[in-house]
Amino acid sequence: MRSITLYFILVNLLVSGLLAQEEHTFDLSEIEKKPFQFGGYLEFRPVLFGLNRDSRLYELKFYDLEEGKTIAEYNFNALLDASYEKGIFRAKIRTNTDITKSFSGWTHNTTLYEALLSVNPSLSFHLDIGKKRMKWGKGYAWNPVAFIDRPKNPNDPELALEGYVVLSMDYIKSFQGKLKTISFTPFLLPVNEHINSTFGKPNQLNFGGKLYFLFYDTDIDLLFLSGGSMPARYGIDFARNITSNFEIHGEFAYIPDYNKKIIQADDTVGEEKYSSVNYLLGIRFLTKTNTTFFFEYLKNGNGYTSYELENFYSLIDQAYQSYLLSGDDSQLEFLSGAASQTYRTFAPVQDYLYIRISQKEPWNILYFIPSFTSIINLTDNSFSLTPELLYNPFTNLELRAKMTILFGKDGSEFGEKQNDLRLEFRGRYYF
Amino acid sequence: MKKIATVLFIFLVSVALYASDNTQLLKQVDRNLNPESFESYRKLINIEPNGREKEFVLFTVKKGKDKIAALFISPASEKGRSTLRLDENMWLYIPNVGKPVRITSLQSVVGGVFNNSDILRLDYAEEYDVVEVEDLGEEYLLHLKAKTNSVAYDKLRMWADKKKSLPNKIECLTEASMLIKTIYFKQIKDFGGGIIRPSVIETDSPLHQGYKSVMIFAGIKQREFKDEVFTLPFLPNLESLR
Numbered sequence: 056m057r058s059i060t061l062y063f064i065l066v067n068l069l070v071s072g073l074l075a076q077e078e079h080t081f082d083l084s085e086i087e088k089k090p091f092q093f094g095g096y097l098e099f100r101p102v103l104f105g106l107n108r109d110s111r112l113y114e115l116k117f118y119d120l121e122e123g124k125t126i127a128e129y130n131f132n133a134l135l136d137a138s139y140e141k142g143i144f145r146a147k148i149r150t151n152t153d154i155t156k157s158f159s160g161w162t163h164n165t166t167l168y169e170a171l172l173s174v175n176p177s178l179s180f181h182l183d184i185g186k187k188r189m190k191w192g193k194g195y196a197w198n199p200v201a202f203i204d205r206p207k208n209p210n211d212p213e214l215a216l217e218g219y220v221v222l223s224m225d226y227i228k229s230f231q232g233k234l235k236t237i238s239f240t241p242f243l244l245p246v247n248e249h250i251n252s253t254f255g256k257p258n259q260l261n262f263g264g265k266l267y268f269l270f271y272d273t274d275i276d277l278l279f280l281s282g283g284s285m286p287a288r289y290g291i292d293f294a295r296n297i298t299s300n301f302e303i304h305g306e307f308a309y310i311p312d313y314n315k316k317i318i319q320a321d322d323t324v325g326e327e328k329y330s331s332v333n334y335l336l337g338i339r340f341l342t343k344t345n346t347t348f349f350f351e352y353l354k355n356g357n358g359y360t361s362y363e364l365e366n367f368y369s370l371i372d373q374a375y376q377s378y379l380l381s382g383d384d385s386q387l388e389f390l391s392g393a394a395s396q397t398y399r400t401f402a403p404v405q406d407y408l409y410i411r412i413s414q415k416e417p418w419n420i421l422y423f424i425p426s427f428t429s430i431i432n433l434t435d436n437s438f439s440l441t442p443e444l445l446y447n448p449f450t451n452l453e454l455r456a457k458m459t460i461l462f463g464k465d466g467s468e469f470g471e472k473q474n475d476l477r478l479e480f481r482g483r484y485y486f
Numbered sequence: 487m488k489k490i491a492t493v494l495f496i497f498l499v500s501v502a503l504y505a506s507d508n509t510q511l512l513k514q515v516d517r518n519l520n521p522e523s524f525e526s527y528r529k530l531i532n533i534e535p536n537g538r539e540k541e542f543v544l545f546t547v548k549k550g551k552d553k554i555a556a557l558f559i560s561p562a563s564e565k566g567r568s569t570l571r572l573d574e575n576m577w578l579y580i581p582n583v584g585k586p587v588r589i590t591s592l593q594s595v596v597g598g599v600f601n602n603s604d605i606l607r608l609d610y611a612e613e614y615d616v617v618e619v620e621d622l623g624e625e626y627l628l629h630l631k632a633k634t635n636s637v638a639y640d641k642l643r644m645w646a647d648k649k650k651s652l653p654n655k656i657e658c659l660t661e662a663s664m665l666i667k668t669i670y671f672k673q674i675k676d677f678g679g680g681i682i683r684p685s686v687i688e689t690d691s692p693l694h695q696g697y698k699s700v701m702i703f704a705g706i707k708q709r710e711f712k713d714e715v716f717t718l719p720f721l722p723n724l725e726s727l728r
Contacts, residue, residue, distance in 0.1 A: 079686075081529040081702040086543055086559050088728045094562055145726070175726055178714045190585045215582045227720060229713030235572060238719040267719065272575055274588075274718065294588055296575065299636040302588045341590050419694055421534055421597050450540050451563045485563035 091139050098132040098483040105476030111368040112473040114375040115391050122158050129156040134215055145173040168217045181225040188218040191278055193294040193304040196409040197353045197402060199333035200290035200306045202280040203244060206401050209430055219244055219251050236269040246284045255284030286312045300341040308333040316397045318367055322389050331356035349411040358405040361434045365466050367398050404468055406433035422447035437463025437470050455481040508616035514651045516609040519683050521708040523549045528701055532598030535696030542596050545728055553716035554606050557724040568724045569595060571606040572716060574636045579721040586718050591638040599667055599689045599699040603638035613637045624648055667691035677706045
């Protein structure tokens with residue numbers, strides 16, 4: 056009797072499966088365009104940090120706290136997009152809300168990432184006014200020529216970021232022959248105490264532009280920024296497929312009067328002025344087994360030398376010893392404030408190598424991508440290792456688990472970070 | 487000597503005419519599948535052996551021999567992504583990442599059995615030479631060879647209906663004639679404007695046993711576009727063409 060029941064269940068499943076396959080339909084009414092659109096994602100991201108209690112940056116951040124060997128952090132995030140289109144006009148808004156529970160309690164923050172009015176009077180001409188990201192450069196982990204973008208986190212380069220308020224336009228022209236496309240994107244970027252206040256020196260009207268060519272199957276951009284909020288800078292980038300599975304790209308930026316801020320022993324911030332050269336070279340290679348190898352080398356001329364970084368760590372050490380003896384934390388507070396803008400960027404020193412190896416859908420598991428990433432500081436040979444698993448079990452649901460381990464001797468960049476281990480899970484639902 | 491030259495000349499002319507006829511046959515298949523410039527809506531469905539399915543809807547625009555772009559309309563996780571192909575150059579634009587990144591024909595932006603060259607397909611006659619045509623009665627069997635190394639499949643075997651000049655089945659092979667995937671063309675439908683073609687394309691692969699991908703066309707219509715549509719700066723604005 057049980058085998059008959061099982062037989063009927065199997066037949067039923069088979070028939071319903073076949074019927075399901077026959078039921079695939081697609082009607083144009085499913086994709087009717089609506090003038091108002093709303094979407095985004097909700098995210099939950101718990102993180103466990105393994106603290107490196109002997110490191111200088113641990114001393115700087117946790118000097119008056121006793122948090123044990125690990126701390127947990129729970130992040131809730133909502134990215135919301137809304138747009139409205141009417142004729143040649145389009146309005147778009149993007150907000151990002153972070154709610155975090157960490158060792159210091161609950162915090163929340165909502166940021167307007169983008170708020171933009173676009174006008175498209177023709178296919179060749181496009182005008183934007185409002186807050187937007189310009190997204191310059193060809194590199195994946197770093198972008199030396201992204202003169203007016205906030206720096207990407209090389210540990211998570213695909214994260215949405217906040218833009219700046221600009222007036223920009225695109226003019227596009229196509230051709231037949233080896234030169235296929237030219238486009239020109241000039242922009243104006245005002246800075247005062249209300250608008251773009253974090254960009255640089257206030258009360259300046261900055262301007263710049265990008266000239267793009269698709270020439271001999273190579274993407275080429277010429278870029279510049281001027282205006283006074285920060286030193287003028289000039290750049291070029293390129294990307295090209297050498298073969299169908301082998302891509303090369305690069306960026307070069309030149310800043311004739313770069314001012315590097317250096318924290319002095321007398322608790323002041325000095326400036327060193329010099330011509331800074333920054334460049335990036337990268338390759339991406341796809342094998343027949345769907346393994347992607349990604350290498351990028353960054354020469355960060357804006358960055359610190361090993362000697363300058365070691366000096367900074369010595370200052371922290373002195374300030375910490377002084378705090379232990381006297382209870383006076385003013386020097387640590389000063390270093391913490393000054394350092395957050397200079398020494399604790401995503402690429403504080405001058406030579407880096409980024410390596411990423413990812414395998415698309417191994418063992419025939421669809422929408423599953425394991426990967427392995429390493430960021431190496433070539434100056435002091437410290438590095439991070441990040442194995443990662445990315446999986447989409449259902450439509451619109453993305454799960455990611457990653458672990459980052461930092462290696463480095465005393466005085467090295469990764470050896471002096473406040474944590475030497477980071478375990479992170481991310482669940483993200485798109486709607 | 488004269489006789490040999492005459493025979494050789496006739497032979498060469500015959501070969502040229504034969505090749506020209508075969509190329510014409512392939513071009514006719516291309517034109518029957520879609521106009522040279524068009525817009526279309528497609529649903530891609532990846533079906534796994536356990537029955538789990540994932541659907542993607544794309545809006546596609548094509549112009550001439552070498553320009554094609556596609557915009558993801560759904561699901562929400564992919565919405566706004568767009569891809570562009572100019573001849574052998576391919577890019578993917580992801581709204582969060584921002585700048586378009588170069589991709590390859592062998593990758594797949596949707597996962598599953600369809601790869602980028604299947605999704606951003608140019609005319610077969612643009613990428614392949616006809617090496618041989620076999621007459622199988624109601625069908626022709628066309629043996630195609632890739633014109634360059636950058637084409638995703640080195641060889642194709644195309645079974646085409648003689649009367650309709652439409653493909654029924656295509657086998658995609660490596661240079662060593664190893665089967666990579668088989669594409670089946672089904673359910674011929676009148677889309678209007680003289681476009682009568684298969685509305686469903688299915689594919690399976692011995693490399694992905696039990697997996698299947700289906701492409702359903704809901705609308706294809708002839709439409710002319712300016713060249714500027716098929717450029718990187720325009721890629722974030724593809725939605726405005728709908």
